[in-house]
Amino acid sequence: MPASPPSSARSNGPGLSRRRMLTATAASAAALLGAGALSGCGSALAADDDTVRLWDLFSGADGGLLNTMVDEAAPDMPGTRIERTVLEWGTPYYTKLAMASAGGRGPDVAVSHMSRLAGYAPSGLLDPWDTSLLEEFGLGREDFTDAVWQRTQFEGRTYAVPLDTHPFIVFFHPGPTADAGLLTKDGTLDTDAFSSPDSFLEAGRELAKASGGQGIAFGYVTDTAQGWRLFYGLYRQTGGRFDLPEGGPAEVDEDRMAEVIAFMAKLVDGTVNPRQLDYASGIAAFTNRQTAMILSGEWELGTYRTADKDVGAAPFPTVFGTPAVYADAHSFVLPRKPDADPGHRRRTHQAVAALLKAGQTWATAGHIPSYGPVTRTKDYRALQPQAHYVQAQEHVVLDPAVWFAGAGSDFQNAMSQVLQQALLDGLAPDRAARAMVRRLNTFLSKPSPA
Amino acid sequence: MSSPHASPRTAPPVRRFLPPGLLFALPFLVLFGVFMVWPLAQGLWMSLTDASFSAHAPAFVGLDNFTEAFGDAEMWRGLWHTVWFTLLSTVPLVLVALGMALLVHTGLPGQWVWRLAFFAPYLLPVGVVSLLWIWLYQPDLGLYNHLLRAVGLDGVAWLSDESVAMYAIVLATLWWTVGFNFLLFLAALQAVPDHLYEAAAIDGAGAWRRLWSITLPQLGRITAVVTVLQILASLKVFEQVYLLTKGGPDNSTRPILEYMYDVGFTGYRLGYASAISYIFFVLVLLASAVQIVALRRKEK
Numbered sequence: 001m002p003a004s005p006p007s008s009a010r011s012n013g014p015g016l017s018r019r020r021m022l023t024a025t026a027a028s029a030a031a032l033l034g035a036g037a038l039s040g041c042g043s044a045l046a047a048d049d050d051t052v053r054l055w056d057l058f059s060g061a062d063g064g065l066l067n068t069m070v071d072e073a074a075p076d077m078p079g080t081r082i083e084r085t086v087l088e089w090g091t092p093y094y095t096k097l098a099m100a101s102a103g104g105r106g107p108d109v110a111v112s113h114m115s116r117l118a119g120y121a122p123s124g125l126l127d128p129w130d131t132s133l134l135e136e137f138g139l140g141r142e143d144f145t146d147a148v149w150q151r152t153q154f155e156g157r158t159y160a161v162p163l164d165t166h167p168f169i170v171f172f173h174p175g176p177t178a179d180a181g182l183l184t185k186d187g188t189l190d191t192d193a194f195s196s197p198d199s200f201l202e203a204g205r206e207l208a209k210a211s212g213g214q215g216i217a218f219g220y221v222t223d224t225a226q227g228w229r230l231f232y233g234l235y236r237q238t239g240g241r242f243d244l245p246e247g248g249p250a251e252v253d254e255d256r257m258a259e260v261i262a263f264m265a266k267l268v269d270g271t272v273n274p275r276q277l278d279y280a281s282g283i284a285a286f287t288n289r290q291t292a293m294i295l296s297g298e299w300e301l302g303t304y305r306t307a308d309k310d311v312g313a314a315p316f317p318t319v320f321g322t323p324a325v326y327a328d329a330h331s332f333v334l335p336r337k338p339d340a341d342p343g344h345r346r347r348t349h350q351a352v353a354a355l356l357k358a359g360q361t362w363a364t365a366g367h368i369p370s371y372g373p374v375t376r377t378k379d380y381r382a383l384q385p386q387a388h389y390v391q392a393q394e395h396v397v398l399d400p401a402v403w404f405a406g407a408g409s410d411f412q413n414a415m416s417q418v419l420q421q422a423l424l425d426g427l428a429p430d431r432a433a434r435a436m437v438r439r440l441n442t443f444l445s446k447p448s449p450a
Numbered sequence: 451m452s453s454p455h456a457s458p459r460t461a462p463p464v465r466r467f468l469p470p471g472l473l474f475a476l477p478f479l480v481l482f483g484v485f486m487v488w489p490l491a492q493g494l495w496m497s498l499t500d501a502s503f504s505a506h507a508p509a510f511v512g513l514d515n516f517t518e519a520f521g522d523a524e525m526w527r528g529l530w531h532t533v534w535f536t537l538l539s540t541v542p543l544v545l546v547a548l549g550m551a552l553l554v555h556t557g558l559p560g561q562w563v564w565r566l567a568f569f570a571p572y573l574l575p576v577g578v579v580s581l582l583w584i585w586l587y588q589p590d591l592g593l594y595n596h597l598l599r600a601v602g603l604d605g606v607a608w609l610s611d612e613s614v615a616m617y618a619i620v621l622a623t624l625w626w627t628v629g630f631n632f633l634l635f636l637a638a639l640q641a642v643p644d645h646l647y648e649a650a651a652i653d654g655a656g657a658w659r660r661l662w663s664i665t666l667p668q669l670g671r672i673t674a675v676v677t678v679l680q681i682l683a684s685l686k687v688f689e690q691v692y693l694l695t696k697g698g699p700d701n702s703t704r705p706i707l708e709y710m711y712d713v714g715f716t717g718y719r720l721g722y723a724s725a726i727s728y729i730f731f732v733l734v735l736l737a738s739a740v741q742i743v744a745l746r747r748k749e750k
Contacts, residue, residue, distance in 0.1 A: 095715045098503035119718070124505030222610045222699065281590070336505055410716055417700035442524075449502030449718040 049344065051081045052351045055097065056111040057089035061302050065365050069358040076354035080347050091408040097335065101125040106335025108348045114151050114160055114329040115399040115406035121154040122403065122450040127334040128157035133346060137353035143372040147396045148329060160331035161352055162370035164362055167315065167327035167392040168229045169298050171385075173211070174312045176292040180206035187312070188388055194317035197263040201272070204293075208272040211292035215272045218295040219282020220420065225412045226279060227264075227419035230295060233316055233326030234260045236397045244402045248444030250437055257433035261422050263319070268423050276424060298389065301366030313385035315392035327396035328407050329370065368393050403448045414439050497724035508721065515725035525726055527701065528709035529733070531616070535691075535705060536684040538620045543680050544673065546624065547631030552665070554632075555639040565636070572629035580693035583622040584609070587694075609695050612702040619694055619703060626690070627683070631676050638672035639665070678741045685734055706730050 058066050063086055070082045085107065087093050094116060100106035102125060112120065120126050131141070141149060144162055152160040170189065177183055182203055184190050194200045204215035220226040235242065238260060240253035268275055274285055286294035287307035294304075295316070304311045316325045332352045334345075359369030360379055368390050369375055381387045399405040405412070415436055422432035472479075497515055501508035519525050554564045571579065586593045587608035595605035608618040646664050655663065688707040691697060697704030697712075704712075706726065714723025 091716045095503075098718055102503045102505065123503065123718070125503065224696070404717065408716075410712055413698075414701075417698065421700070446717075446719075447500070449504055450506070 050079055050347070051083050052109060052344075052348050053083050053085065053107040054109050054111070054351075055085050055087060055100075055107040057087055057093050058111070059086055059088065062299075062365055065361055069355055069361050072358040072361060073351070073354035076357060077347075077350045080351050082351055082355075089408075094408060098123075098125055101335040104336055104338045106337070108334075108337075108344065109332050109352060110335055111163070111330055112160065112333045113407035114148075114162060114331045116409075117151065117154065117160055117331075117333070117406075118401040119403040119406060119409075119449075120333070121159045122448070124450070125336050126159050127336055127340065128159055129161055129334060130345070130349060131158050133349040134158075134161065134353060137350050139353050139356060139371070144370055145372070145393050145396075148370055148393060151329070151398055151401070152331065160333050161356065163330045163332060163356065164359070164367035164369055165327050165329045165393040165396055166297060166299050166367050167325045167389065167396055168233055169296070169316050169325065169389050169392060170216075170293055170314050171286065171296055171301075171304050172207075172293040172312045172314075173286075173289060173308055174310050176207060176210035176212075176289075177312065180210035180292065182206065183312075189312065189314035189317075191314060191317040194319060197266070197319055200263075200317065200319050201266055204267070204272045207292040211289065213290040214274050214285070215291060216267065216293040216295065217274055217277060217282045217285040217291040218268055219277040219279040219285075220268075220416070221276055221278040221424060222420075223279045224416055225407075227416035227423065228412045229297070229326050230264060231260060231415070231419055232399070233324055233397060234263065234319060236324035236326075237318055237320035237322050239320075239322045242400055244400050244440065244444055246444070246448065248441045250440040250444060252437060252440070254430070254433045254437060257436065258429040260320070261419065261429040261432050264419070265423050265429065298366045298368070301386075311385065313389050315389045315395075323395040324397050325392040325395050327392065328398055329396075330367070331370075402444075403450065404443045404446070411443055414443075493724045493727060496721055497728050499721045500719075501721040501724075503718040503720065511721070515722045516729070518722065519725050519729055524701070524709060525706070525729070528704055528706040529730070531703060532685060532687060532705040532707070532730075535616065535620065535687050535703075536681055538616065539623050539684045539687075540677065540680045542620070542624050543628055543631055543684075544677055547628050547676065548635050548669070548673070550628070550632045551635035551639055552661070554636060565633075568632045569629035571626050574626065576626075576689040577693065579622065579626045580690055583618075583625075584694060587618055610699050612699050615695050615699060615703050619691055622694065623687075623690055631680065634672060634676050635669065638669055642668045674745055678745065681737060681741070682734070685737065 056063075056066065066084065070084065073082070087096060094112075097106065097110055097112065098120070101120075117126075134140075139161065144152075148162050148165055152158050152162060172182075172189060174183065174187065177189070180203070182190050182193050193203050206215075208215035218226070218230065220230070232242075235257060238253070238256040240256035241251055243251040245251065267273060268277075270276075274282075274291065277285060282294060282296070283300060283303060285291050286296075287304060289308075296304075298313070301311075301313070318324070332355075334348070356369070356371040357374070359371050359374035360377065363369050363374065363380055363383055363386055366386060368386070369380075370393070374380055375390050380390075399407075399409075399412070404410065418427075418432055418435045418439065421427040421435075422429060427435070496508070498510060498512060499508040500511050500514075550564075550568050554561055554568070558564055574582075585591075589595055589605055589607050589610070592608070594608065598605055606614055609615050642665060646668070647660060650660050650664055686707070687705050688711070691703050691705055692708055692711075695703050697708045707730065710723050710726045710730070713726060714720050717723075
């Protein structure tokens, strides 16, 4: 039968080879899966003993500075190498950190905003720092301000080592600000001229006259945090309570909230200050000198100094009586490691202490180093305008210590959205305050992931 | 004969542990099992627990997550946004694609240019499309407000006005994905047998008559397919919304999938997020079932 095609039913050869092929395929598929699993483990365990792996969220200029700090820290941590992994800042950063920590496969140490601690420490995602070890490497309780240190604590243990405080402050162009009569003799901002809502608005008018354009810029439209930053700092200045008991309801002072919102709305009503600025156009308005002042996070210092090398800065003025400056803090945390090697943990403590002592470098970006000995040096006091707002860290208020708040959280966004309606779309202040409380209660009614 | 090679007849007959078809399907089944069935089962289990990103072991909570979800206004809002987007996007994505295919098919000069121009956006990744449209929609510098101002109208806050943002997203989606439907329609148009048109021409039918009586009826089946595919694709909306508005302003465009993402990945409540995803899963399942039944009926 010459024409009959070979078929597996008839001849042994192809039948066997097909089976062999299938076996091989299955085997290689299994090998592939196995290899994937193995290499996953491998990378988690492969870190050399002398390497401290650090996750951080500093890119751009901050990232370069941290590299310099790592180099500067080398003499203080002989035999230890810091290996940075830079992840993009934003909500996903915390997702990655939480995911890695939940699985016990996080880095040796990570940078986290201190405002997120309340969502992390109770969940068991972090290991506490050993304060006696830190002390041994030169970091003591007295090296940090009370306002900052208090937020590192959870159930009597220290869960964060603060690297810096980055407050929400005011920047100004010295020329027009002096023309408006708002500078003191030594060139610092005359904060008395901003010490009530009315005088703040009046100062805005003076600044507008002096700048030939408008007074004070504040970029908040569509931003997920700016509205909240300004609001919460001002609200804490009123002395109003902001207690968020688990399960709710929120215990807050709606009248004072409305008072603050009304002031914010006047501030951006478009008469002396620009009305409808988003984050980027706020910065542009200030750097192009359309305004003489901007309400802004200190972390934009580099941007402002590029545009105006003499740019001035001051802590956020006390408008409502009690000094309070909205801020957050970068801190080092220990992602959970169920089987951490004590020797390696010791090395990690040493590395973090070494980094903190190199804080002078960090300060050049504008952040206030948390480690007291740095800000007390002559070098630091020579830094302008940083030294002018260093006292802001005495009165910092961070986000409420609840699991859903903190940098990059949905909560900040939700609050900012309501505020935007009040500032931009004319929602009445008392109704805006009520809307904020409603949303607070919704957050509070949700069970904590811990 | 003693040699095992001598006679095929002595080869062991089919006495396998597994039928041969299964062996061939095994590589697929393994992947299907690992990446589809197991996650599905795991997700279902998770939706019955209070699992979260934490060091604590998840505890079984029964249907608590589902009870919470059904009473969660944000969940319903997200679900509505997804359905609303699907309604808003499916109609133009089918009709505009059909119109474009008919135009190209009627023999505009330079057919390939049109084909390419209509289909090209579909090849762009969603990130590129979103960045492009963010610039087009930019309130101060964007093209659209520039054009509006040029004719003396006020600019529109395309992505930051609650009453406009969803339409802006739909418009961007239309530009981005209409090319795929266009291509399906065009292929179907080219498959309409010529003899139908010839016969109609002999009977003296004009261009409109041919369109209504031949072309459109012949496209009935592909229209159904395109609509089904489009509804399923639109229900899955997430990326362009996330990139264009982050679900904003004030969550007014946040689809159910982004709510699930927010609850699970920024709120760390994996159990609750799983429950939401299963509620959505049932919705998609229902939509698919309705469509399958409808298509079957059409075939008969």
